[in-house]
Amino acid sequence: MEYLKTMKQRPRVTFAGKDKNIFFKTLKKRVDRHFKDRGISRHANAQMVVKTIVILAVYTVPFIYLLYFQPPLLPSLVLWLVMGTGMAGVGMTIMHDAIHGAYSSSSVVNKMLGFTLNLVGGSKHNWRLQHNILHHTYTNITHMDDDIADKTVLRFSPHTPLKWYHKLQPVYAFFFYGLLTLYWVTLKDFAQFVLYTRDGVNPNTRFQNIKLLLGIVTMKAAYFIVLLGVPTLIGIPFSHVIFGFLLMHFVAGIILTTVFQLAHSVDETEFPVPDDEGKIQNAWAIHQMETTVNFAPKNRWLSWYLGGLNFQVEHHLFPGICHVHHPEVSEIVRETAREFDITYQEHESLAAALKSHVRYMIRIGKLPSLNDGIG
Numbered sequence: 001m002e003y004l005k006t007m008k009q010r011p012r013v014t015f016a017g018k019d020k021n022i023f024f025k026t027l028k029k030r031v032d033r034h035f036k037d038r039g040i041s042r043h044a045n046a047q048m049v050v051k052t053i054v055i056l057a058v059y060t061v062p063f064i065y066l067l068y069f070q071p072p073l074l075p076s077l078v079l080w081l082v083m084g085t086g087m088a089g090v091g092m093t094i095m096h097d098a099i100h101g102a103y104s105s106s107s108v109v110n111k112m113l114g115f116t117l118n119l120v121g122g123s124k125h126n127w128r129l130q131h132n133i134l135h136h137t138y139t140n141i142t143h144m145d146d147d148i149a150d151k152t153v154l155r156f157s158p159h160t161p162l163k164w165y166h167k168l169q170p171v172y173a174f175f176f177y178g179l180l181t182l183y184w185v186t187l188k189d190f191a192q193f194v195l196y197t198r199d200g201v202n203p204n205t206r207f208q209n210i211k212l213l214l215g216i217v218t219m220k221a222a223y224f225i226v227l228l229g230v231p232t233l234i235g236i237p238f239s240h241v242i243f244g245f246l247l248m249h250f251v252a253g254i255i256l257t258t259v260f261q262l263a264h265s266v267d268e269t270e271f272p273v274p275d276d277e278g279k280i281q282n283a284w285a286i287h288q289m290e291t292t293v294n295f296a297p298k299n300r301w302l303s304w305y306l307g308g309l310n311f312q313v314e315h316h317l318f319p320g321i322c323h324v325h326h327p328e329v330s331e332i333v334r335e336t337a338r339e340f341d342i343t344y345q346e347h348e349s350l351a352a353a354l355k356s357h358v359r360y361m362i363r364i365g366k367l368p369s370l371n372d373g374i375g
Helices: 022-038 046-069 073-099 107-114 124-137 164-177 180-199 206-233 238-264 284-291 300-305 312-317 323-339 350-364
Strands: none
Touching (some): 022 284, 046 073, 046 206, 073 107, 073 124, 073 300, 124 180, 164 238, 238 350, 284 312, 312 323
8 A cells, every 4th residue: 555655646557366377378379279280370260351441441431421412410410320349349459459469470561550540530659559568468457547547536446535526427438438438539638648648658869759749730630630620621511421420439439448347347347556665465367357347248249349349358368369269269268277276257248247337336436545535
């Protein structure tokens, strides 16, 4: 606890428990052998390529139809809603794997597909820092994993201050989830740019940061010109455009935020705190097993659309493996965990995962800070 109390900036956290690393060594050997014995790549296959084309079409084709036919308000809102599902799909199934380097063995292909994040208004540089580095390395560790940082009126960690309004968060949480991508395309990237530069998470030189900032501004300007400016210029009423744009982002925000919360902010996950020396008294792989939960593993449609984010245990242990391989890898992880007497956490259905998340939000909305209000 003293470690958090004396912390001024983002702490340095390391993992102990080296004697337990044999679990991950054994698991890694088995997963490597799985791909070698079958003579298959751990990257994208034909199924993934088809999915990429379909998801990109779900996002772009409705917009093209909107521009060409200029339907009245109600049909246009349906098109924007479909774009919202496609937008979330781009983030979950294409960009996510590409920025992890899991989509292809070619860094060029991964880089190109990583730019699909720009299509939905985000910065892949900031995403890589927040997600690949902070979230994946320090999952559910307060002040390190920004995914569980307090967000306006939402509290996700038991180690941050409790406010009176947090008891109401089960009521308003999903509304604020819907605002995520809108905040992302307007302010979040700039806020993260400042935060990560200040905290040393961003390793860029001053010149690189100037170039990066100019790139973010240019990308966002282009995004708003295309999504808002072009429809208005060709004659679609701006009120229709802005209404549809907000609907698209609300749909995408609810999908994306909810899916990510179901893996880590549920009743079953742990929220470890470093000791006074900044150590987590566990091996990294065991830590991932304790802070991550799968859901709906047998739901093939959800697994297809969510980009394997319902197999977060496998993704956190092997982020470099394309999500189309997660179902078979999960069997190896499950069996190996059983041999080492490690709990493999999983909800059988989406409904069960949602119930667990709501229960957690109710509990965390009443639970006083475990660090005496240190935040």
